[in-house]
Amino acid sequence: MSKAMKGIIFIVVLCLIDVGIEGRVVSLLQSFEKESTTSDGFGHNHGYSKSFNGIFDTSNYGILQLNNGLARTPQMGWNSWNFFACNINETVIKETADALISTGLADLGYVYVNIDDCWSFVTRDSEGQLVPDPKTFPSGIKALADYIHGKGLKLGIYSDAGAFTCEVRPGSLFHEKDDASLFSSWGVDYLKYDNCFNLGIKPEKRYPPMRDALNATGRTIFYSLCEWGVDDPALWAGKVGNSWRTTDDINDTWASMTTIADLNDKWASYAGPGGWNDPDMLEVGNGGMSYQEYRSHFSIWALMKAPLLVGCDVRNITAETFEILSNEEVIAVNQDPLGVQGRKVYETGTDGCLQVWAGPLSGHRLAVVLWNRCSESATITAGWEALGLEFSTSVSVRDLWQHKYVAVDAVASFGTQVDSHNCHMYIFTPQTVARSAI
Numbered sequence: 001m002s003k004a005m006k007g008i009i010f011i012v013v014l015c016l017i018d019v020g021i022e023g024r025v026v027s028l029l030q031s032f033e034k035e036s037t038t039s040d041g042f043g044h045n046h047g048y049s050k051s052f053n054g055i056f057d058t059s060n061y062g063i064l065q066l067n068n069g070l071a072r073t074p075q076m077g078w079n080s081w082n083f084f085a086c087n088i089n090e091t092v093i094k095e096t097a098d099a100l101i102s103t104g105l106a107d108l109g110y111v112y113v114n115i116d117d118c119w120s121f122v123t124r125d126s127e128g129q130l131v132p133d134p135k136t137f138p139s140g141i142k143a144l145a146d147y148i149h150g151k152g153l154k155l156g157i158y159s160d161a162g163a164f165t166c167e168v169r170p171g172s173l174f175h176e177k178d179d180a181s182l183f184s185s186w187g188v189d190y191l192k193y194d195n196c197f198n199l200g201i202k203p204e205k206r207y208p209p210m211r212d213a214l215n216a217t218g219r220t221i222f223y224s225l226c227e228w229g230v231d232d233p234a235l236w237a238g239k240v241g242n243s244w245r246t247t248d249d250i251n252d253t254w255a256s257m258t259t260i261a262d263l264n265d266k267w268a269s270y271a272g273p274g275g276w277n278d279p280d281m282l283e284v285g286n287g288g289m290s291y292q293e294y295r296s297h298f299s300i301w302a303l304m305k306a307p308l309l310v311g312c313d314v315r316n317i318t319a320e321t322f323e324i325l326s327n328e329e330v331i332a333v334n335q336d337p338l339g340v341q342g343r344k345v346y347e348t349g350t351d352g353c354l355q356v357w358a359g360p361l362s363g364h365r366l367a368v369v370l371w372n373r374c375s376e377s378a379t380i381t382a383g384w385e386a387l388g389l390e391f392s393t394s395v396s397v398r399d400l401w402q403h404k405y406v407a408v409d410a411v412a413s414f415g416t417q418v419d420s421h422n423c424h425m426y427i428f429t430p431q432t433v434a435r436s437a438i
């Protein structure tokens with residue numbers, strides 16, 4: 001075949017891939033739009049107004065996908081860092097896997113068991129290979145992966161796109177091929193790739209070689225970029241990884257969680273199946289926030305299509321923490337197949353502390369969160385205009401924390417009293433859908 005022919009075929013294939021992604025998005029979202037030319041009385045616009053596509057801009061959704069088949073919905077699982085930091089060993093990883101099964105969290109979708117920093121010995125061996133710390137992981141990572149796989153779960157590991165990891169274990173920069181083959185030979189399913197000791201080289205240069213090295217192993221491995229939002233990864237990381245951190249590390253405080261939610265919100269239009277904005281792992285259950293604050297943390301992370309990576313000690317989980325992490329209706333919002341990131345659509349009050357966040361769901365539905373970030377209880381009202389609904393649309397409202405319908409025919413707006421730092425989360429279903437589409 002001539003070079004020119006190959007070139008043409010290549011372009012045609014690229015166009016087909018493009019149409020596949022774009023076509024899907026357009027067909028999913030189009031149905032939310034008002035169709036001005038047809039009207040059968042109820043139905044065709046599904047109750048949405050012309051402003052809908054402006055409010056929930058998805059123009060960048062799925063434009064640059066890493067096509068490894070993973071991350072069709074945001075990843076769910078557990079990671080060792082937020083609770084254990086460097087105090088890990090193979091026993092605690094295995095016990096956590098056991099606990100994910102015995103609590104039922106694994107059945108709800110939390111399947112990745114991800115080891116963070118400190119699993120590796122402080123130097124490579126004489127052949128230049130990474131070695132698990134013989135004191136804390138004496139059986140090695142392969143044995144651990146076998147154990148985790150035996151439970152139907154997946155194993156994640158950690159390395160760094162630099163000379164060293166943040167805890168000064170050997171980094172993978174310039175060792176991408178060796179390390180990716182080693183991870184693959186151990187049966188690793190997921191790599192979190194950090195950003196310490198990066199020698200001042202741009203992340204756009206340091207992260208693609210590991211993508212290519214992972215791909216070359218032939219094993220399907222989830223690639224989670226953790227470059228702290230440097231150089232706005234939403235703009236370029238979609239073709240590099242399955243998720244990319246948009247911010248610095250979270251910590252177990254209200255200030256950190258709210259700050260990060262706002263920073264991540266900025267990139268909403270770039271998320272989509274195959275690649276997600278990552279505002280960092282969950283702190284739910286670690287003790288630094290109240291029940292209401294953790295509920296807000298979990299609700300907003302779910303709405304933002306953030307990875308749901310539990311960060312507490314699952315072996316010793318309280319009933320309250322379990323109630324939050326196991327809310328199937330909230331998880332379903334996160335895992336909705338439409339895969340459009342929800343966002344802040346309205347704010348009022350002092351410094352905008354009374355907020356409405358919302359996002360489109362499959363079936364012409366909307367997820368809506370009324371979030372009170374003020375220091376006093378207050379009424380928060382979601383007006384149809386802010387949500388992209390026609391003023392006259394009648395909506396049924398299901399409360400995802402009370403697990404019941406709280407309105408069957410809300411029109412023009414829906415509001416309720418929300419305690420300080422708490423949120424209420426709902427699914428809004430325009431009634432035209434109930435009549436014509438369900």
Ligand SMILES: *[C@@H]1O[C@H](CO)[C@@H](O)[C@H](O)[C@H]1NC(C)=O
Nearest residue numbers: 084087088089090091092136
């Ligand atoms: C393993 O790590 C856990 C959590 O830090 C700790 O409680 C336990 O003592 C460690 N076990 C060993 C054998 O070091």
Ligand SMILES: *[C@@H]1O[C@H](CO)[C@@H](O)[C@H](O)[C@H]1NC(C)=O
Nearest residue numbers: 067068214215218219220221
């Ligand atoms: C490697 O990349 C190609 C091209 O994007 C993709 O089709 C394939 O599924 C990838 N393989 C693995 C193992 O990730």
Ligand SMILES: *[C@@H]1O[C@H](CO)[C@@H](O)[C@H](O)[C@H]1NC(C)=O
Nearest residue numbers: 250251252253255256257259
């Ligand atoms: C937690 O994050 C907040 C907000 O980013 C920051 O102000 C604070 O210093 C951090 N606290 C700790 C203990 O790192």
Ligand SMILES: *[C@@H]1O[C@H](CO)[C@@H](O)[C@H](O)[C@H]1NC(C)=O
Nearest residue numbers: 285286287313315316317318
């Ligand atoms: C289990 O959690 C409780 C409270 O959440 C705490 O007081 C206790 O120290 C924890 N136990 C272990 C072994 O971590």
